[in-house]
Amino acid sequence: MKKQLLILLILLCPFLLVARQNVSIIPQPVSLEVHSGSFIIDENTSIQFNATQDELKEAADFFAAAVRTISAYDLPYQLKKAKTIELKLEEIESIGKEGYLLDVTPQNIRLRANDKAGIIYGMQSLLQLLPVIRTNAVLEIPCLSVTDYPRFQWRGMHLDVSRHFFGPEVVKEYIDLMASYKLNTFHWHLVDDQGWRIEIKKYPKLTDVGAWRVDQNHLEWSDRPQAKPGEEPTYGGYYTQEQIKEIIDYAAERNITIVPEIEMPGHVASAIASYPELSCTQKTQLPLTGGDYSNMSSNYCAGNEEVYHFLEDVLSEVIDLFPSTYIHIGGDEVNKGPWKECERCQARMKEEKLKDENELQSYFITRMEKFIISKGRKMIGWDEILEGGLAPEATVMSWRGEAGGIEAAKMKHDVVMTPGNPCYFDHYQAGPEGEPVAIGGFNTLKKVYAYEPIPEELTAEEAHFALGAQANVWTEYITTAEHLEYMVLPRMVALAEVVWTPKENKDWDSFNVRLQNQFRAYEQKGLHYCPGNYTVNIKPKSENGKLKVELSTEILNGEVYYTLDGSEPTLQSEKYTTPIEINSSVVLKASTVLYGKVKGYKPAEQNFVMHQAIGRAVEYTNPVSPYYQADGPNTLTDGVRGTEAVGKFWHGFSDKSLIATIDLGETKTIQSIALGCLQKYRDWIFLPESVTFEVSTDGKSFAEIESLKNPVDINAPVALHDFKTEFAAQKVRYIRVTAKNNVCPPGHNGAGKTAWIFADEIVVN
Known part of the structure; x- marks a missing residue:
């Protein structure tokens, strides 16, 4: 009997798997059981709930409206019908706030929760199982049982409407997308240098002047010339307070809290164009058109008492509009140079006994926090608010x-x-060849899905302070609703599963299977989305003088084909199965193949250079920036040459020089050493001022071989350069390379400040 039962289970297993896969819910619930049968919504269906609970009436309205858009059925309330959708609020300790219990049988859908949020989230799960457009198809929901609740309380998406203004209908669409995947916090970036987007009745010039700029959308953001007197500012827009109230209500119906961001003390050129007396110089200026900040004021004067009165007035109107617990004050990327030259700022520092401009920023932020707290709210800001000391209750x-x-x-x-990697959705998600223009970077769907919001460095107690995670969408290069959709879909979906689903329930393969239904839904709705990153990931691993390369594709059911002679991969090329050992300098190219077709705009390509330091350990006198770790400590000896892409294969150093020491493992005869470096003017990355090469046989006493000055124009937009020294052959075991930081040149946004050094390889021959 047991043997017959086992055979039956084996035969049924594929059918059970198909049934489970057909129940495609994102984010993956905590617990999901699929049963036989289905519930069909038709004219014999009604919604039942406690009529005295207004939040259930609102939830019923939401679900009935959604069903009405895809069918002819107008679900009645409280009528006795053969089939019911029952909504109930009750105390259920096991699921907490925002959780829900869902049970579907052929005659009844029972949805229970502690609050309206949980009811709406259960409805979102149901809606993912129905068609997305009006159809004659049967509205069939498989019988199932779901227990579900979120992992994190902050599940956010950000949208910058300052660089490019998006109207209320686009914002509502953005909110709808968030709500579909149970995201609950919309960070609305309403103020920045290039546009003030919120009506403030006490200060009408903020929108009369600060919301409009000269239209130069046809030019690269960083190349746009500043506006000239007489040019008409026609590009921009703003939200009236009535529009904002409507959007807040719209979001609240979908359990989304809107957190407004009102930038300070920097990124406020739009406010200063409107009211010049708020800056240190108090000089008149026109609204910024793009990324050229030359001779422009973008900070409030921290020593001017009127600035604080102005901001208290602004925040009072903002707080009256937005019911959110948090008010975001920005606080990032403050150019403190003007404060150093400002008599009022210096007097303020002396009066408050502040030792430097970092503490002046902390004074500014702390003072604004006190005001926000006095209004019964909490302050949140970007991590620069840590500089000079963190305000007492700041998030x-x-x-x-x-x-x-x-x-x-x-x-x-x-x-x-x-973190910018992988939570900046203005970065490329595929390509970048063949993709819509982006600001740079490379944050693929898989990188987003793999993100863990609780860093390993935190103890269990400290981890409780991690409220959750958020993705940010900056819009210097995003000018249309279609482009915006493309940049967030489907990465928003991956983030939703990261912040909702228990860590142990996440599964990349399962997510990809469930994502296919979302793709079909986007096509039916006419939404723009990225079908996937077809670019093959090339991962080198060097150890003990040997170099191996792993190739992988993110595409579901994708295969990888590659060549080592620089030719384009085809179906006749080598199929990747195991790591490839690299024994000589080669150009590797690899492509994703899906269902017998080579996919992607162009193959992934990597130049490998074999040399005598391959795989050898590198010691750094000054640490590599935590933001630019590339492939780890052996990045300078992995045989991989960097490209113009900033985020890959480059080690970054700021403030302090690059000082790297390599142990070759044994004494070797060498006659040349080179250090590869990158210059990218726009990103504050400049070639070193100088590079010095030293060698040693014992690791203690080093002799200088040569010191090379930078030969490349410091104003060049982009440059790849090898600092190379050649000398008579000699025996060495240790090599030390020192690259001295340059400074940003005159005319640059960071003029006079220490530049970044980006290095990719120390080549030893």
């Missing part, structure tokens, strides 16, 4: 990697993790 949004969030959590402050 930190960590964007420059995770370091700021880790520091804040260890100080027992709440944090929201939103």
Whole structure:
């Protein structure tokens, strides 16, 4: 009997698997069981709930409206019908806030939760199982049982409407997408240098002047000339307070809280164009058109008392509009140079006994926090608010990697993790060849899905301060609703599963299978989305003088074909099965193949250079920036040459020089050493001022071989350069390379400040 039962289960297993896969819910619920049968919504279906509970009436309205858009059925309430959709609020300790219990049988859908949020989230799960457009298809929901609740309380998406204004209908569409995947916090970036987007009745010039700029959308963001007197500012827009109230209500119906961001003390050129007296120079200026900040004021004057009165007035109107617990004050990328030259700022520092401009920024932020707290709200800001000392009750949004969030959590402050890698959705997600233009970077769907919002550096107690995670969409290069959709879909979906689903329930393969239904839904709705990153990931691994390469594709059911002679991969090329050993200098090219077709705009390509330091350990006198780790400590000896892409295969150093020492493992005869470096003017990355090469036989006493000055024009937009020294052959075991930081040149946004050094390889022959 047992043997017959086992055979039956084996025969049924494929059918059970198909049934489970057909129940495609994102984010993956905590628990999901599929049963036989289905519930069909038709004219014999009604919605039942406690009529005295207004939140259930609102939830019923939401679900009935959604069903009405895809069918002819107008679901009645409270009528006795053969089949019911029952909504119930009750105390269920096991699922907490926002959780829900869902049970579907052929005659009844029973949805229970502690609050309206849980009811709406259960409805979103049901809606994912129905068609997305009006159809004659049967509205069939498989019988199932779901227990579900979120992992994190902050599940966010950000949208910058300052660089490019998006109207209320686009914002609502964005909110709808968020709600579909149970995201609950919309960070609305309403103020920045290039546009003030919120009506402030006490200061009408903020929108009369600060919301409009000269239209130069046909030019590269960083190349746009500043506006000239007499040019008409026609590009922009703003939200009236009535429009904002409507959007807040719209979001609330979908359990989304809107957190407004009102930038300070930097990124406010739009406010200064409107009211020049708010800056240190108090000089008149026109609204910024793009990324050229030459001779422009973009900070409030921290020594001017009128600035604080102005901001208190602004925040009072903002707080009256937005019911959110948090008010975001920005606080990032403040150019403190003007404060150093400002008599009022210096007097303020002296009066408050502040030792430097970092503490002046902390004074500014702390003062604004006191005002926000006096209004019954909490302040949140980017991780630069840590500089000079963190305001007493501030919450930190960590964007420059995770370091700021880790520091804040260890100080027992709440944090929201939103590191540029992988949470900046203005970065490329595929290609970049063949993709819509982006600001740079490379954050693929798989990188987003693999993200863990709780850093390993935090203890279990400290981890409680991590509220969750958020993705940011900056819009210097995003000018249309279609482009915006493309940049967030489907990465928004991956983030939703990261912040909702229990860590142990996440599964990349399962997610990809479930994602296919979402793709079909996007096509039916006419939404723009990225079908996937067809670019093959090339991962080198060097150890003990040997170099191996792993190839992988993110595409479901994809295969990888490659060549080592620089030719384009075809179906006749070598199929990747195991890591490839590289024994000589080669150009590797690899493509994803899906269902017998080579996919992608062009193959992934990597130049490997074999030399005598391959796989050897590197010691750094000054640490590599945590934001630019490339492939880890052996990046300078992995045989991989960097490209113009900033985020891959480059080690970054700021403030302090690159000083790297290599142990060749044994004494070798060498006659040349080279250091590969990158210059990218726009990103504050410049070739070193000089590079010095030294050698040793014992690792203690080093002799200088040569010191080379930078021969490349410091104003060149992009440059790849090898600093190379050649000498008479000699025996050495240790090599030390020192690259001295340059400074940003005159006319650059960071003029006079220390530049980044980016290095990719120390080539030894």
